[in-house]
Amino acid sequence: xxxxxxxxxxxxxxxxxxxxxxxxxxxxxxxxxxxxxxxxxxxxxxxxxxxxxxxxxxxxxxxxxxxxxxxxxxxxxxxxxxxxxxxxxxxxxxxxxxxxxxxxxxxxxxxxxxxxxxxxxxxxxxxxxxxxxxxxxxxxxxxxxxxxxxxxxxxxxxxxxxxxxxxxxxxxxxxxxxxxxxxxxxxxxxxxxxxxxxxxxxxxxxxxxxxxxxxxxxxxxxxxxxxxxxxxxxxxxxxxxxxxxxxxxxxxxxxxxxxxxxxxxxxxxxxxxxxxxxxxxxxxxxxxxxxxxxxxxxxxxxxxxxxxxxxxxxxxxxxxxxxxxxxxxxxx
Amino acid sequence: xxxxxxxxxxxxxxxxxxxxxxxxxxxxxxxxxxxxxxxxxxxxxxxxxxxxxxxxxxxxxxxxxxxxxxxxxxxxxxxxxxxxxxxxxxxxxxxxxxxxxx
Numbered sequence: 001x002x003x004x005x006x007x008x009x010x011x012x013x014x015x016x017x018x019x020x021x022x023x024x025x026x027x028x029x030x031x032x033x034x035x036x037x038x039x040x041x042x043x044x045x046x047x048x049x050x051x052x053x054x055x056x057x058x059x060x061x062x063x064x065x066x067x068x069x070x071x072x073x074x075x076x077x078x079x080x081x082x083x084x085x086x087x088x089x090x091x092x093x094x095x096x097x098x099x100x101x102x103x104x105x106x107x108x109x110x111x112x113x114x115x116x117x118x119x120x121x122x123x124x125x126x127x128x129x130x131x132x133x134x135x136x137x138x139x140x141x142x143x144x145x146x147x148x149x150x151x152x153x154x155x156x157x158x159x160x161x162x163x164x165x166x167x168x169x170x171x172x173x174x175x176x177x178x179x180x181x182x183x184x185x186x187x188x189x190x191x192x193x194x195x196x197x198x199x200x201x202x203x204x205x206x207x208x209x210x211x212x213x214x215x216x217x218x219x220x221x222x223x224x225x226x227x228x229x230x231x232x233x234x235x236x237x238x239x240x241x242x243x244x245x246x247x248x249x250x251x252x253x254x255x256x257x258x259x260x261x262x263x264x265x266x267x268x269x270x271x272x273x274x275x276x277x278x279x280x281x282x283x284x285x286x287x288x289x290x291x292x293x294x295x296x297x298x299x300x301x302x303x304x305x306x307x308x309x310x311x312x313x314x315x316x317x318x319x320x321x322x323x324x325x326x327x328x329x330x331x332x
Numbered sequence: 333x334x335x336x337x338x339x340x341x342x343x344x345x346x347x348x349x350x351x352x353x354x355x356x357x358x359x360x361x362x363x364x365x366x367x368x369x370x371x372x373x374x375x376x377x378x379x380x381x382x383x384x385x386x387x388x389x390x391x392x393x394x395x396x397x398x399x400x401x402x403x404x405x406x407x408x409x410x411x412x413x414x415x416x417x418x419x420x421x422x423x424x425x426x427x428x429x430x431x432x433x434x
Contacts, residue, residue: 072382072383072386073407075386077407109383109386112383112387113386113387113390117387119362122362123383148381
């Protein structure tokens, strides 16, 4: 089997290009993949060893899409940006997948406009893994790609999420839940009430789930929601976990006795907390576009990029776009 | 050159542009082409959001740009296009501008 080639948006993210390039080089070494580093040549090349390692190439792109750029118009206006060129490399067959830590909305627009949409898919959705202690992961779909949705689109998110859960979670028959404000079918806003009966036709649908059901093994494998709610939920979880960590660390510094106890348990706590680090989950996968696009955290380190590359490699190997296409076609 | 190909590559009229928009929009919105008419309103009748319109613009630039060098759509002009007919008229005007410039 030939090595998978991933186009890496070298200029995307708060720590680009340094951490991105370092992560990409580790990907070549540790995952056996090839990387196409897309970005300003004069900024990327000095970060590379000489001679250039096998499996590493550079594609010059002059522009950069900023984190605060308006997504669709940035993609339209900055055609020579590292992000748009990365998506184009996938469309043109120069790469099998793209990874970016840049502007999420722009990544969605770039992938949609350059790679195209899978036939029958109304709008793409981002599937983000949430750690479940001692159990692996739970998928949240959509984590922010499409904020305004129809009930039918939620059904598509469920179908795409379920298919991807098979690959990402390794679960043969994933269970699905609709995020709402109560478990009973009648609970929720108009959108959720209309979506519920439609979702009952999707295999694996178990009903509504609530915010407290995130990151728990005994609930569902895939939580389905619109991109607005999904993104709010994701950021709320990140904030709450960060706050909880501060609380725990604060307690261990509150007295000499607590500090002594902290010296004993802190290494174990830090190890356990690693599972919650969003950097290490490998990022979200954009479902519904005709190519593999992995969107990593905006503050991605080299380690996060390495994980994102592994996710991209797995998605290419499993042919996720084709699996999604089949799942959507079979549901029509 | 076969006659059919020659006709296909000749100057585009409003009906040709309407046919292209109809085909591309139906594909993007996953609806039947017959639902896309000259008087159809993008938002109210076809439920096309801003991203769908950007997809349409990109598709038109790709297809029409191959025929008429320099054809492009200004994003700022999109807000003035309420119906499919508006888009056809706009595209015709832009095609003329591009032809005059080349």
